[in-house]
Amino acid sequence: MKKLVIGLPKGSLQESTYALFKKAGFTIKGGSRSYFPSIDDEEIEIRILRSQEMSRYVEHGMLDAGITGLDWIAANGSDVVDLCSLVYSKQSKRPVRWVLAVPNNSDIKTVKDLEGKKIATEGVGIVERYLKENGVKAEVEFSWGATEVKVPDFVDAIVDITETGSSLRANNLKIIDTLMESYTKFFCSKDAWADEWKKQKLEKIALLLKAALDAADKVLLKLNVEEKNLEAVKGLLPALHSPTVNKLTDNGWYAIETVVDESVVREIIPELKNSGAEGIIEISLNKVVA
Amino acid sequence: MKKLVIGLPKGSLQESTYALFKKAGFTIKGGSRSYFPSIDDEEIEIRILRSQEMSRYVEHGMLDAGITGLDWIAANGSDVVDLCSLVYSKQSKRPVRWVLAVPNNSDIKTVKDLEGKKIATEGVGIVERYLKENGVKAEVEFSWGATEVKVPDFVDAIVDITETGSSLRANNLKIIDTLMESYTKFFCSKDAWADEWKKQKLEKIALLLKAALDAADKVLLKLNVEEKNLEAVKGLLPALHSPTVNKLTDNGWYAIETVVDESVVREIIPELKNSGAEGIIEISLNKVVA
Amino acid sequence: MKKLVIGLPKGSLQESTYALFKKAGFTIKGGSRSYFPSIDDEEIEIRILRSQEMSRYVEHGMLDAGITGLDWIAANGSDVVDLCSLVYSKQSKRPVRWVLAVPNNSDIKTVKDLEGKKIATEGVGIVERYLKENGVKAEVEFSWGATEVKVPDFVDAIVDITETGSSLRANNLKIIDTLMESYTKFFCSKDAWADEWKKQKLEKIALLLKAALDAADKVLLKLNVEEKNLEAVKGLLPALHSPTVNKLTDNGWYAIETVVDESVVREIIPELKNSGAEGIIEISLNKVVA
Amino acid sequence: MKKLVIGLPKGSLQESTYALFKKAGFTIKGGSRSYFPSIDDEEIEIRILRSQEMSRYVEHGMLDAGITGLDWIAANGSDVVDLCSLVYSKQSKRPVRWVLAVPNNSDIKTVKDLEGKKIATEGVGIVERYLKENGVKAEVEFSWGATEVKVPDFVDAIVDITETGSSLRANNLKIIDTLMESYTKFFCSKDAWADEWKKQKLEKIALLLKAALDAADKVLLKLNVEEKNLEAVKGLLPALHSPTVNKLTDNGWYAIETVVDESVVREIIPELKNSGAEGIIEISLNKVVA
Amino acid sequence: MKKLVIGLPKGSLQESTYALFKKAGFTIKGGSRSYFPSIDDEEIEIRILRSQEMSRYVEHGMLDAGITGLDWIAANGSDVVDLCSLVYSKQSKRPVRWVLAVPNNSDIKTVKDLEGKKIATEGVGIVERYLKENGVKAEVEFSWGATEVKVPDFVDAIVDITETGSSLRANNLKIIDTLMESYTKFFCSKDAWADEWKKQKLEKIALLLKAALDAADKVLLKLNVEEKNLEAVKGLLPALHSPTVNKLTDNGWYAIETVVDESVVREIIPELKNSGAEGIIEISLNKVVA
Amino acid sequence: MKKLVIGLPKGSLQESTYALFKKAGFTIKGGSRSYFPSIDDEEIEIRILRSQEMSRYVEHGMLDAGITGLDWIAANGSDVVDLCSLVYSKQSKRPVRWVLAVPNNSDIKTVKDLEGKKIATEGVGIVERYLKENGVKAEVEFSWGATEVKVPDFVDAIVDITETGSSLRANNLKIIDTLMESYTKFFCSKDAWADEWKKQKLEKIALLLKAALDAADKVLLKLNVEEKNLEAVKGLLPALHSPTVNKLTDNGWYAIETVVDESVVREIIPELKNSGAEGIIEISLNKVVA
8 A cells, every 4th residue: 555654743743733633634643652653544654753853854755744844944954845834823823933142232233243153053054054145154053952041151142943032032132133934834755746646645635734724713604684784794794705695585584604714703793793684603613625 | 092901800700701702702811820911902901800809990990891790899889881791601600699697506587686796708898788778787897718617606697609508508507698699790981981982892892702602502503304394393493583494406405594592402403303304413603693 | 200310330431421411412510529410401310330230220220221331231131221322432433342361372272272261350240151152161250450460370361351452462462252342332221111201201312412422423514616516516425415505696606515424524625626616614513413 | 589479459558558668678660550560679579459359369379478458358258377467657547447337217227137138338258247147138239339329229238448437427328337347467378478488588578567667656756864854854755665865975964865656746845845855856767676 | 625726827828837737746637628627636626717817816715826927917906925936947937028119110219208199908907007107198908919010000009028029020119118027926815825724735836836847947967076086076066056975885986966957067067077077977857846 | 259150950850950959958949940040059050051061061161060961971072070970869870871772673783784874863972983983984863852763764773872771672672782871970170170169169069969869878777785685786787887886874785876778778677686686766867978
């Protein structure tokens, strides 16, 4: 039997990745400690790996596809095929950023001031490329963790991952440049993409993962409206997807249903009511394919 | 930008209040320890306060609106505008009561027997008003907690909050009068109500909070039925909201859907089936606006 | 008032049983330690009992009905009326099995080799019947637990409950026969079945329990399709239940909705999209009555 | 190498048994789920078993020695050699009792009234012997647990284990007879006792277990006293073990130290101080051998 | 039997109070939720009360003695007899303080600037006395909690309890005066002190509580030393309590033991070793009576 | 004020390091998340760092001293001064080892067979030195974790840390060589060692840390013996440290006390009793300086 080998990231993303696959229709079993979890699809094999190493093993063909951050793909300089971005939830829609940070009172103002300095980072590859692009020579030191507490005692500057910058501020650091932004990516090797069976399988999985992710931020709205109010009500609904409108059998009313972003519901429900809509209900969705 | 400042109650109601706002479409962030949580609506500002103090600060205009129990509004004698009652769940639909309790073997039978006695309570204001209304003079002592264990050793009677009375019974106390019943209230100051922008914003929020609360106890029932059974099936559905009936395209069947109280489903599903309904399904709801 | 007394199993099944009744429309309260929990139906009384004893007390009329495994009904040899099987979830659809196991290196190959040997088991009744059917005489010893670690030091063979066999393998045991397979059963006494009021009540409860269980593995799919693609799309949907098809009011499109097994969704959504379906959404269900 | 195989009880006693062996000088490793834990003495092998089965396997020679309750030894009627009693702590010095209990309003007043009745119990052997001794014929039914909630609905009386009787009282039961009292026992088989090497090893282990248990309730008191107060102070110390008295080198004072029951310390320290003792200190003990 | 009724504080001090009584020789049972725990001394009865109310009930004779903070005794203005201070551990040796705090940027610099302002506090009695002593008139408002977040939005200043001031600083407040410092106190009523039996019992309990508290910060040091080094070594030991010196039987050495503050051990052990001391050991203590 | 800056390891060792310092007399506060915890000695400053980086920052003078494994000192090739080994407990007395491991069925038998292969490890420095010493050329790949699951799919061999080898065996790997053994080390920089004040401070700390560690495995034995049995009893005590023998004042008995390894107590207590020793007690120790 043909098999597709997919690498999933160990650690903070692991639980949400399992939950996403579950919503997409694939049940992964094996606990957070197993590196060889099982999946209820005989054509797929799962391996658990550190995010940092994922793209290296996909590029070299030990895995067909993987999920990891765009940052670590870049840090490894891996040549792989992008399948789709996976933004797990509203909260994390803000991308993580790799930033250059120095103490609030540092003399270092721009990347140019790093000449001859010492920089600690978990992403040595990302920083070395950045320095080269800027024509700066500096010592880049691999940091095993807690990078933000190393300035100013141990190094002059750091390059670290941040979402909101609050941990940096709490350590009296200021951001002076952003090296890159990063999203979670589902990607595959060039060889897998060239194999028709694998390509189709990967596209199906990507479609289902996206359908599950999209559903997290959308809801189904249903409502009834009399003919005289029909156009007013339709006018309030987001234009993106035209609503399903259905004339009811016995009373001159219309049933409308439409999928909308959850974030607009609190605005339009009061307006729909004011425009004559009745029986307005909101329902959660598992998957949405536009 | 105009701002509406809303006070939410600290403590046992806090988590359910956050969940209710979430269902209504507003995400509050900041952990249970923060007194200044953020909310994803730039027109609203949240403050966390003790239930006991809420109405005082709304009345005096430091807050535009607040959520707290009717009892504490009464205890403070606050002059505020009622927006709506918020009954968080089936379980707590039973109102909390402020009751006068004495030991099972006490000679105190009615409020009149309190003359000259000592009473412990967390709601000194409520008790003093009650005594005055009944023309009784007694010593009212503020209790910092565990009021029910203070009789008979420390005081002659207590006025305490109870839902089922079980804690009182467990301490060998009997209830001899009920001073008031209380529900959770969403309310605002008279000044906020007089400000047109604030009034409209408050009404929208109240509508959405109610829509989320109502949805907790209701479900959507869908079913198909042949024309010959249509009237019988419709006769089984609660009369309150007329169901949406739709003749299907190709086969002489009708699709019916209707929102019903979850509590009646277990009664009507067997009857619907007996009357010829097919493909009966029940779906949860996030919001319901009748 | 007439009452139906139902026994529910203590232990690993208890929480899932309460959850199932909740989904079916009955709220049981009283914590995992109470043996007399309350239920929000005045016609029902709940008793909590060990699975092993349930059928004995139903047969003898102390309970009207009960939930326990088919295995313990068999172990007790109880003469009761089967109402329905309750398979709580996809994961446990695999039945538990009572198997005869011996050490990997044992000389015992078949049941016949047990002659004169010592066997430990929690289900003495099941094993004694099995030996008798096979015309074998052996010593059957009641095991209070941890049966699988008693071979070979304490006994020659064991009869134990297993789902996947992994615990047996981990103890270097091999399975040489299967005595029986077991599902969870909802069953009642013959007397209860003969009482018309109790019978109707039991049938209603069984219908609702089944409706809740069926909903766990099914979802509602909704989609829109143009007339030209209608037949192709319908051809992709499982034949079991014909979908609800509805011609929309204003544009030559059709709205289709159908309940499908969740397990097929990941296969058909990509195909539906390829065949021209739009606005495909998937919704969870609380109850399904076909 | 010669080996001594000791069975330790699974369940509520397991953790305290491990702790007792640790205090006695033996470290058992393997977690609460392992049935074959390791011990840091090559001459000992540990097996974990249910309390109920322990004495059966010791008597039959599969284990050399075991720890379990006297009650289960009696229930099995096992013929074994008593090494010592193990009372794990002050709290449980009160023995557990097997009692005959009936509903508060039952007509059953004495064992004689059980004639023809039904009794549920986990200790069928204990109850059958008791009935025989009293010349009573009754049906004894094995109870898998929660015995105390089976009267009066399922049986007429129960025989259950109790320490304080509070669980029985909470179920509206009264105790009408005590069948036996039980302590935890360390015991061995007759064969092990006849083997000189095993006997000596067992006696050493028993000595150390007792030394560790005795230390839990005793402390070392040290104090200094002038010659003039020496006799008065000595008179206050418990007579059981004569204190160690030592004349100090340089000042006419005496140092006294003595091991006393912790329970008397709160009485004698104030008196010692009043009698002129100085520098009184109390020290915990790991082991005490009188 | 004569009884002494002692009130112990509910809440954060409760667990450490139970532990202190345990170390002193009294076992209190009943869980953190019970208001009537049992104690293994028939002459004592325990009641659990809020710290804030304790002294009121002792003064009025409903309790003989109690444990609470000096601050709440002062807040209530209670006239009671001080038995001893109880400082539970090194960590909390720093007294709690009641401080007057205002926003960092407030114009209020001294108590005088409070004239006509609004102050929130949990200790209304303490603040009113303080204002009176300073001849200042201001509005004092009872705060139900989270007092530190009420400035500047709700009040002008607060009087709050603090140990390190960190919570105030985190809320951008500065301390401008200290109203009082507070320790935990064991105290009794004047009536109890006048009763000889109660007085003696209270003195015994106070002695034992102090002995247990003192032991927490002290250790026993033992060491051996040759005659030639004896004086040097003795010179290093704290002068407070003269050490116990004992000439050993057979070799011209001396054994020394002495109780010292744990905090000095790290200084003197290296010096003792340098001065010729051998076999230095340190032992924990349960109780110390100097 | 002069300051000594000490680095302590983040992670699994952190809690036991804090506990060790506590036993040695130094209280470190600041929670497991703080990188700048406080210590109750004004002459010391604590920094928390990853074990892997510690020796690098000590060598370069950013820290005066540190605690980390000998392995990471070696991996960094750091030139530092060894102060003492710290073996935290009996359990971990077994050193951790860096081993070369391959699949059970691999053709790689010795280090020589690694020529041209790919090796994954967390300790790239350790492996490169090892290969060089053996004259082997191979690709060494930094592993971010879970190294043991990378063979055979991703690499040919691994070098990993192990204590018992059980995790390797569970992954079907065999150990074919040991590169180094490692203990936890307390060490300092050459500059700190050359500074007389720092050197003395470091020696004091090392003495106290060792005293605390030694006490974990030792106990004080005390016993009384009559003159006639004195020599026999002394003969049973370990020869290492001569016991303290003291003739008692009044009765021809001798009191003996001696510090012994806890591991021998279970052997000698039975023998001591047999030889006439009485009143044998065992006491725990906080610190031992021989």
